Every structure is written in C-alpha cells, then in structure tokens.
Amino acid sequence: MDKLRMQSSNGIEDNITKIAQLFPDCVTETVDERSGQPKHLIDFEKLKQNLSDSVMSERAERYQFTWPDKSKAILLANSPINATLRPCREDSVDFDNTQNLYIEGDNLDVLKCLKETYLHKVKMIYIDPPYNTGNDFVYEDDFAQSSEEYLANSGQFDEQGNRMFTNAESKELIEKAIAAINKELVVSKLSYVVTRGVQKTELKHDDMKAGSMMVQEEMQHDDLRTDVVSTVKYDLLGKIATNTRLTRKTIAGILSQIKPEKFDMYKMNPEEFIRRVSRLILEQKATIIVDHISYNEIEGSYDSAIFTEEKHTALDKAYQGRKSIVDYVFTDGTAKQSVERKFVEDLDSSTDVAVYAKLPKGFHIPTPVGNYSPDWAIAFKDGAVKHVYFVAETKGSMSTLDLRGIEDGKIACADRLFEQLSGSGIYYHKVTNYDDLMEWVK
Numbered sequence: 177m178d179k180l181r182m183q184s185s186n187g188i189e190d191n192i193t194k195i196a197q198l199f200p201d202c203v204t205e206t207v208d209e210r211s212g213q214p215k216h217l218i219d220f221e222k223l224k225q226n227l228s229d230s231v232m233s234e235r236a237e238r239y240q241f242t243w244p245d246k247s248k249a250i251l252l253a254n255s256p257i258n259a260t261l262r263p264c265r266e267d268s269v270d271f272d273n274t275q276n277l278y279i280e281g282d283n284l285d286v287l288k289c290l291k292e293t294y295l296h297k298v299k300m301i302y303i304d305p306p307y308n309t310g311n312d313f314v315y316e317d318d319f320a321q322s323s324e325e326y327l328a329n330s331g332q333f334d335e336q337g338n339r340m341f342t343n344a345e346s347k348e349l350i351e352k353a354i355a356a357i358n359k360e361l362v363v364s365k366l367s368y369v370v371t372r373g374v375q376k377t378e379l380k381h382d383d384m385k386a387g388s389m390m391v392q393e394e395m396q397h398d399d400l401r402t403d404v405v406s407t408v409k410y411d412l413l414g415k416i417a418t419n420t421r422l423t424r425k426t427i428a429g430i431l432s433q434i435k436p437e438k439f440d441m442y443k444m445n446p447e448e449f450i451r452r453v454s455r456l457i458l459e460q461k462a463t464i465i466v467d468h469i470s471y472n473e474i475e476g477s478y479d480s481a482i483f484t485e486e487k488h489t490a491l492d493k494a495y496q497g498r499k500s501i502v503d504y505v506f507t508d509g510t511a512k513q514s515v516e517r518k519f520v521e522d523l524d525s526s527t528d529v530a531v532y533a534k535l536p537k538g539f540h541i542p543t544p545v546g547n548y549s550p551d552w553a554i555a556f557k558d559g560a561v562k563h564v565y566f567v568a569e570t571k572g573s574m575s576t577l578d579l580r581g582i583e584d585g586k587i588a589c590a591d592r593l594f595e596q597l598s599g600s601g602i603y604y605h606k607v608t609n610y611d612d613l614m615e616w617v618k
C-alpha cells in the first residue's frame with residue numbers, strides 16, 4: 177500500500193535540480209550544518225557568467241587547490257589550543273639520548289604544539305592521512321606493483337605475452353637500423369601471372385585426377401599497379417614491434433628517419449616490407465645486445481617427453497642411431513651426407529661417446545632476438561675426454577659472414593649462457609664436424 181507523504185516538496189531542491197540539468201558546472205557541494213550530510217548549492221558567480229556575454233567576476237583568477245570547508249579548515253588551523261606534549265619514559269628507549277621522536281595524537285593538535293619549538297627547523301613532515309584508519313578502508317592506498325604487473329600495465333608485452341624490449345643502447349640501435357634499411361632494403365613488387373591454354377581434345381581419367389586437363393599455350397607476368405594499402409589495413413608499427421620485440425616508440429623512431437624512397441616500398445608490398453624490415457632490425461639488434469646479455473638460473477626442468485613430442489612421418493630420411501637416446505635421429509638437410517648426417521654417424525662410431533641426443537625444438541634458450549635451439553647434447557665416457565658433458569651447434573661454416581646477424585646473435589647468447597653454466601660441467605661450442613668437436617673436448 178502506498179504511503180501518503182506528510183511533507184510538501186522542497187522547492188529549493190527542485191529548483192537546484194532544474195538548474196543542474198541546464199548548467200551542471202554551476203552546482204557544487206557543501207555539508208549541511210544541521211544533518212552533517214552533503215547537499216547541493218548553486219555557485220551564483222558561475223551561473224551569472226553562464227548567463228552573460230561579458231566577464232562578470234572582478235576577482236583575479238589563479239590556479240588553486242580547494243575543497244569544501246577550506247576556509248573553515250584555515251580558521252581551525254590558526255586557532256589556539258589548550259594542550260601540551262607529555263613524555264612517556266616508561267614506553268621509551270634511551271629517552272635522554274635518542275634523536276628520534278614518536279608522537280601520538282591528533283595531527284593538527286600535535287603540529288600546533290610543535291610549531292613554536294621547531295619553527296624554521298623542520299624540513300619535511302610525513303603525516304598518515306586521516307582515512308583508512310582501523311578497519312574503515314575508504315580509499316585505495318596500496319599502489320605497489322610487482323615487476324610483472326608493471327611491465328604488463330605499461331604495455332611492454334605483446335599480444336602473445338612476449339616481453340617487449342627497449343634496448344639500453346636504443347639510440348645506437350635506431351641509428352644502425354636506419355643505416356641498414358637505407359642500404360639493404362629491397363622489396364619486390366607484387367606481381368601476378370596470367371596463363372592461357374585450351375582443353376585437351378581427349379581426356380583420360382588420370383588427366384582429370386592430376387588436374388592436367390588443359391594445354392598451356394602462353395604465360396604472361398605483370399606487376400600489380402594498385403597500392404595494396406589503399407584497401408587493406410595493416411598495423412605497421414605493431415607488426416614490426418611484435419617481430420622484433422621492441423616498443424612501438426622505437427620502431428616509430430626508426431621508420432620516421434629512413435629515406436622516403438625506402439618507406440614508399442611499403443605501398444608496393446606491405447607484408448614483404450614488414451618481414452624484411454623486421455629482419456634487418458633484428459640483425460642490428462643482435463650485434464648490440466650480446467655484450468649486455470646475462471642469464472639467471474631459475475627452478476624447473478625439461479621432461480624427457482620433449483624428445484617424443486615432435487612427430488616425424490618420413491622415416492625413410494631418418495637415421496637409426498645406436499647411441500642415441502631415441503631410436504631414430506632426424507637430421508637437418510635432405511642429403512644423405514649433409515653436415516648433420518655425417519656428424520651423427522661419427523658420433524655412433526666414436527669409442528669416446530657414451531650417449532647423445534639430437535635436441536628437439538621444444539628445448540630452447542630464450543634470447544632477445546628469438547628462441548634458440550642448439551643441435552646436440554653429447555655425453556662422453558668419463559676419463560676419455562676433458563669435458564664429459566657437451567652441447568654442440570653444427571654449422572657448415574663458422575664464418576660470421578656466412579651466418580646472418582640474427583643466428584649469430586642467438587649463438588653468441590648461448591655462448592654466454594653456457595659460460596655461466598661451465599661450473600656445472602656443461603660446455604658449449606660451435607663445431608663444423610666431429611673432428612672439430614674432439615679438438616674442443618680433448
């Protein structure tokens with residue numbers, strides 16, 4: 177049942193509500209002296225200004241920090257009090273000699289007591305704010321962040337959760353990347369092929385199955401003359417930032433300073449432009465960061481399942497190892513006498529080798545230029561060689577001119593990692609063949 181209101185409506189509140197709908201900036205708040213509750217008031221100075229076509233206020237305008245009852249707070253701060261500070265010797269430690277004071281009391285009253293004694297002697301005062309006292313937590317006052325939270329909140333992770341880096345030598349990196357792009361960037365134009373032909377006069381089932389029902393007569397290559405970026409949207413900064421694990425700001429600093437004719441290549445072939453620019457930046461990044469890289473040991477280990485997670489179907493290209501921890505070894509390259517195939521054969525025939533493993537892609541070392549997976553883990557017979565446990569990277573050539581900057585940077589980072597692990601008896605090196613390996617372990 178609806179109850180009857182025994183009080184008429186408040187005309188003042190109704191009028192304030194109407195004015196607030198028209199001029200919301202002219203309504204402010206104060207505290208009702210009778211109820212102690214906040215209530216709305218009209219700022220008549222602002223209202224007059226909103227209804228006038230000329231400046232109404234004659235007061236000088238200035239920046240200021242204000243709040244409700246500020247004038248009352250100033251009056252209260254300047255008023256005298258009848259109070260004093262009393263020492264608590266029984267709760268003190270070395271009261272007569274200490275230079276530290278712990279004072280308990282109302283903030284304003286304590287400051288008034290200290291005002292004359294410490295006039296011109298206090299440099300700074302820290303006061304616990306008069307809120308969030310006891311169990312009444314009104315405002316959030318804990319803004320501490322872990323390093324992971326800070327990195328996430330400041331946008332230093334990409335969409336896949338990879339850490340984005342602003343290199344300590346970012347100025348050097350930007351300059352080197354600009355020079356490399358201006359010198360080496362080449363982007364091919366998008367092209368298409370038009371093939372013309374006629375259908376065979378006689379068709380066989382095998383022709384239909386193989387999709388060779390047409391006889392090719394001529395083929396024409398032509399460049400695409402329409403700018404792809406005119407219809408397709410690309411996040412240029414975002415894509416390159418993700419590929420290089422640098423911030424968008426650093427990428428913008430690089431692209432904004434390359435030659436205009438190099439940047440115009442983006443319109444010709446956006447995807448190739450992004451791919452090639454990313455690689456050039458990564459190569460320059462790799463040459464800079466290696467001197468500053470360091471690794472810290474963390475908890476955790478790899479399970480033996482990483483050796484069986486990779487699925488291989490072409491067993492005809494596999495090598496059946498005798499000393500391998502798995503039955504079949506899948507080497508890189510297709511030739512039977514490739515660098516890795518010859519290397520694994522030598523490992524099997526060596527009397528010094530106890531067991532070896534072709535390391536899977538699931539085992540990797542994180543580096544700022546991408547994850548790096550070494551090739552081999554080898555355990556030699558105890559007493560046969562100087563270094564019993566050895567991790568090897570097999571390359572056909574060890575010339576840094578033959579290894580692109582990124583790969584060379586990853587290997588250099590691996591060098592740094594295993595250098596820090598050398599105390600545990602594990603050693604790492606790049607080798608070209610088995611003989612090269614034995615020179616390092618003997």
